[in-house]
Amino acid sequence: MRLDKFVGQCTDYSRSQIHQAVKAGRISVNGLIAKKADLQLDGTESVLLGDQLIALQPLRYLMLHKPLGYICANRDAAHPVVIDLLALPKKQELQIVGRLDIDTTGLVLLTDDGQWNHRITSPRHECPKTYLVTTANPITADTAALFAAGVQLHGEKAPTRPAQLEQISSHLARLCIHEGKYHQVKRMFAAVGNHVVALHREAIGNIQLDAQLAEGEYRPLTHDEIQSIN
The missing domain is CATH 3.10.290.10 (RNA-binding S4 domain)
Known part of the structure; x- marks a missing residue:
């Protein structure tokens, strides 16, 4: 170097x-x-x-509890960005792993380890992401089976990969997907005639959002959390 x-x-x-x-x-x-x-x-x-x-600083691995209204970007002219929530030197060098929409809350990972980022975001690795989904209409009894078989999204050539839906109540479910298409969770529910009104990511792979983190707070990942991505 x-x-x-x-x-x-x-x-x-x-x-x-x-x-x-x-x-x-x-x-x-x-x-x-x-x-x-x-x-x-x-x-x-x-x-x-x-x-x-x-000396070179060690690689950084963070989890952040993303609030509503923030863009998963390093800079944006119109909206606050998740990087603004960090009080760290050289925070602009951090990569945002697994972006969330402005109206979605929950787990965001950040790192300056590009290879680790790739292991999460590359479609080849099929890293699971788990969401808590609130819908406008009652979730129909056949939704879990439809998602397990794969649904056809508007504008996509192939159906979604099998996803696991756990219904919690009439309008609330936990959904685990293994890919990351644009607005995928919202489009999946739209494909079965429903509408997502709130979306919260609980986990990426085996990394669970720390229940002690309030919205806008963050912490370093533990060694075991980092190593769980392989």
Whole structure:
């Protein structure tokens, strides 16, 4: 890795600030003043910025309880974004894993580990997502069987993959899907003549939304939660 990239990942310095620090002789590698910002590192070096030892930060894995009205994006001109809820350095570098609509609440994962993100979001891995669904009309007795067989969504060539519906009450159910088509849960219920009025994601894979997290709160994932995604 280049020295300037390494320092950029370890600090809040901009690229121009790093180059200025190199020119000023403020960055040393293994006790020697670095002369070039493009110096190649192999990861074993001791790098000082001034008299401060710097090192790559560990990868971050977070769960967030998303409130209504927030966009799952890093920036948006019209609406607040979930990144705004984080009080973390370099939060704009976090990837949002498994986005939710503006009117959907619940579990959102964030990380700067691209491979871990891919294992969740790639259709090939079929990572399950579990939702609590409130409907406008009573859920009919055949809905679970229809979802288990797969329903045809408007504009899609193939039916949905088998999904598991657990009916809780006349207008409330828990639904587990194994793919992530656009507005999938809402479109599935629309395909059987119903309408979703509230949607809340409870789990992604084996990671359950922490019941202690109020809307807008977040916490790091535990080691076991991170390792549960494989």
